[in-house]
Amino acid sequence: MSSDQRNRLDTSEDPGRDLKTERDEFLQKFGRGASLARQFLHDYEALEQRLRTLEAENAALRAKVEADHAVRDLLRKIETLEAEKAELLSRFNRAEEIRSNVVARMEDVELEFANLANLFVASTQLNSSLSPRAVTRRIKEILAQLVGAERYAMYLSNPEGTELVPIASEGVPGAQLVPVRVQGTRLGAVVESGAAAIDEEADPSQGTFEQPAAIIPLMLDERTVGVIAIFATLAQKNRFHTVDFELFRLLGRHAAAALVGASLFAQAEHKLPGLEAFLDLSV
Amino acid sequence: MAEYSCLIVEDSPMMRQLLVFALARVKNLRVTEADDGVDGLRKLASARYDIIVTDINMPIMDGLKLVKRVRSDPVHKDTPIVIITTEGSQEDRQRALQLGANAYITKPIQAPQVIATVKELLKIE
Numbered sequence: 001m002s003s004d005q006r007n008r009l010d011t012s013e014d015p016g017r018d019l020k021t022e023r024d025e026f027l028q029k030f031g032r033g034a035s036l037a038r039q040f041l042h043d044y045e046a047l048e049q050r051l052r053t054l055e056a057e058n059a060a061l062r063a064k065v066e067a068d069h070a071v072r073d074l075l076r077k078i079e080t081l082e083a084e085k086a087e088l089l090s091r092f093n094r095a096e097e098i099r100s101n102v103v104a105r106m107e108d109v110e111l112e113f114a115n116l117a118n119l120f121v122a123s124t125q126l127n128s129s130l131s132p133r134a135v136t137r138r139i140k141e142i143l144a145q146l147v148g149a150e151r152y153a154m155y156l157s158n159p160e161g162t163e164l165v166p167i168a169s170e171g172v173p174g175a176q177l178v179p180v181r182v183q184g185t186r187l188g189a190v191v192e193s194g195a196a197a198i199d200e201e202a203d204p205s206q207g208t209f210e211q212p213a214a215i216i217p218l219m220l221d222e223r224t225v226g227v228i229a230i231f232a233t234l235a236q237k238n239r240f241h242t243v244d245f246e247l248f249r250l251l252g253r254h255a256a257a258a259l260v261g262a263s264l265f266a267q268a269e270h271k272l273p274g275l276e277a278f279l280d281l282s283v
Numbered sequence: 284m285a286e287y288s289c290l291i292v293e294d295s296p297m298m299r300q301l302l303v304f305a306l307a308r309v310k311n312l313r314v315t316e317a318d319d320g321v322d323g324l325r326k327l328a329s330a331r332y333d334i335i336v337t338d339i340n341m342p343i344m345d346g347l348k349l350v351k352r353v354r355s356d357p358v359h360k361d362t363p364i365v366i367i368t369t370e371g372s373q374e375d376r377q378r379a380l381q382l383g384a385n386a387y388i389t390k391p392i393q394a395p396q397v398i399a400t401v402k403e404l405l406k407i408e
Contacts, residue, residue, distance in 0.1 A: 085357040107395070108308030110394070110398075111393050111395060113308070113394070114305065114393065114395060117301060117305065117394060118301065118394075120304075121297055121300045121304065122297070123299045124300070125296065125300070126298045127317070138297070141295055141297050141298075144295070144369070144390075145295060145297055145298050145301075145390055145391060146297070146301075146391055147391060148369075148390060148391035150369075234369060234389070234390070234391075235372075236389045237391065
């Protein structure tokens with residue numbers, strides 16, 4: 001380049017000093033602005049990151065709180081359900097108790113019904129027989145079938161009341177079937193007292209001829225006219241039950257009367273008494 | 284509701300009456316009575332029964348013979364049979380069960396036991 005050309009450049013393109021300073025200042029300012037902008041951007045990014053972190057923390061906290069609520073709700077529900085369960089269990093136990101009581105009561109009623117049926121059947125059979133033989137057979141049947149007696153005998157007092165004479169028996173050797181004195185004997189003591197002699201604690205299947213399991217007085221019009229002696233029961237009958245004592249009472253009250261009634265009917269040759277016999281009863 | 288029929292074979296009128304009373308407690312059970320084994324077989328020939336309750340010691344034909352005859356009868360060969368007897372020994376029980384009886388009750392009978400046995404064999408609630 002020639003010096004002329006250089007001079008032309010100097011005059012036309014070379015900025016003035018002020019302009020250069022101004023440009024530098026502007027560039028300086030621009031650089032600072034750019035740096036500041038970068039700083040802002042950096043801060044902005046940092047803040048944004050921080051915000052995201054806080055939001056995440058917040059969400060986590062919110063979830064935790066919600067979870068705590070859910071747990072509390074579940075716990076409350078569990079408590080409610082536990083209370084309901086306890087209530088239901090208590091109601092179930094009460095119902096079970098009532099059911100057991102009803103079942104036990106039903107069993108008692110059934111047993112009572114069975115006992116009454118036994119007594120009804122015994123009474124019907126005893127009082128529907130019209131011959132002394134049939135009455136005796138019924139008495140034996142009651143003893144064998146309903147009481148479960150294996151060895152027994154029925155005695156009636158002689159007219160003097162000093163002896164008991166065997167009139168029917170089962171399972172007793174003939175040699176033992178002899179009249180028994182009233183005085184000083186077990187059988188006689190029952191005739192004298194009019195009260196049954198039964199050892200309720202002893203096993204009746206183990207009774208003997210000398211120590212009978214039960215001696216029942218036979219009553220007629222408040223007098224003892226004989227006894228039934230149960231020497232031993234069947235092996236499977238190892239104790240007397242309530243119904244047996246009821247049957248003893250029934251036999252004691254009805255057997256002698258049935259026997260006497262049947263005897264009188266037989267003596268009258270099975271003729272019914274005339275109507276006049278009932279007309280003068282004054283009742 | 285299903286109706287069942289029961290044949291009671293027993294020579295003692297007292298025991299028969301007692302069994303009828305007891306079995307009257309079983310709902311829908313119709314009871315027929317027979318005096319002994321022969322009478323029992325006659326009734327079995329003329330009708331079908333769902334259960335038979337029989338005594339062992341009976342005149343003319345005893346309960347064990349009846350069980351044997353019933354088991355050879357095509358109509359009643361599977362009919363449940365309850366034996367009622369005074370014999371309480373294990374051998375007697377075994378003998379009756381071997382002949383084909385389904386249950387064994389010793390006298391003196393307890394009505395609730397008879398009812399429970401019949402209900403169980405008939406599968407009644």
